[in-house]
Amino acid sequence: MDPTIQSILDRAGAQPDDAIDLAEAALALAALDRPRGVGFDWYRRHLDQLTGDVTREAERVTPAEALTAVLARRWGYAGDVDSYDDLQNANLMRVIDRRKGLPVTLGILYLHVARAQGWTMVGLNFPSHFLVRLDAGGARTILDPFHAGMNRGPGELRDLLKAVLDAGAELMPEHYEPVSDRDILLRLQNNLKVRHIRAGDFGKALAVIEAMRRFAPLHAPLLREAGILYARLGNMRAAIDALDRYVSAPGEPETQRHEAAILLQSFRTSLN
Structure with missing residues (x-):
């Protein structure tokens, strides 16, 4: 960058x-x-x-x-x-x-x-x-x-x-x-992220998310999204790191945290 x-x-x-x-x-x-x-x-x-x-x-x-x-x-x-x-x-x-x-x-x-x-x-x-x-x-x-x-x-x-x-x-x-203005920027970039995912370009979608994490470092859902995309791209260690940080983040909905924990465990198992 x-x-x-x-x-x-x-x-x-x-x-x-x-x-x-x-x-x-x-x-x-x-x-x-x-x-x-x-x-x-x-x-x-x-x-x-x-x-x-x-x-x-x-x-x-x-x-x-x-x-x-x-x-x-x-x-x-x-x-x-x-x-x-x-x-x-x-x-x-x-x-x-x-x-x-x-x-x-x-x-x-x-x-x-x-x-x-x-x-x-x-x-x-x-x-x-x-x-x-x-x-x-x-x-x-x-x-x-x-x-x-x-x-x-x-x-x-x-x-x-x-x-x-x-x-x-x-x-x-x-x-x-x-x-908030931060939420406006997130809304702006979500348009790009969604369109890249629809096109199957997970690398570009991940690049958008990583840029979003710079101006919204406390927005934990970005970690979950990054983890899923890292996995789609075959980078399991990065996926595990992102999801592990998401599961540990405070204030996230319990349902999404539970789903992320299941994914995290499956990713860890795949490396063993």
Whole structure:
């Protein structure tokens, strides 16, 4: 791993959730899948330009209107509805290059630019579709970065929930709960991990998990996932080490801990 990328991710891993530089960490993760030597500076300057444009726009319209006017209309950021599962959509650098991406990747842009104005914005624990909540200018607004920053009221949220889950789904209080920036990064990288696993590329999926462990070293489920993938790749000693650490981690569900212990024992037996 490039030392600059490693330093950024390790720093995020050592920081409390509210101190993480979300966009910088997302750029570092994006650089892992870009040609070696691709710099950060152009992308940082673009983020600064977005921030400046929103600052000027907010002099004449509300904060929510300024964000959507600049990001969605002026710069054309929107969801990739034609090739949603394209890996580029979970890579912040490629999203900036292409002006389209997944809800969570686009949401990181909204979060960065809004917070740079001094506004309060958080990601929400809404299932299967990332949304952001803005508290600024005396108003609270839920925005949908994937759909051009659309303002989602209760009716639209209910319809969206039924669309992404099923017709019987109903809004619950936890759907409005904020998520930490570390959890946003985990959600971002989970998109890559899942797609690599679906494609049968366990090596790339494992590389994603190992990068996730750098910025979320206390997130024990990553040890379990790493152990399973190490085993799929034939590295049984690494699989045993990861699962042994998972079984010993505090606070994990007993069912998953028990299943991991059974796997761990079977892996140990296979080496005897």
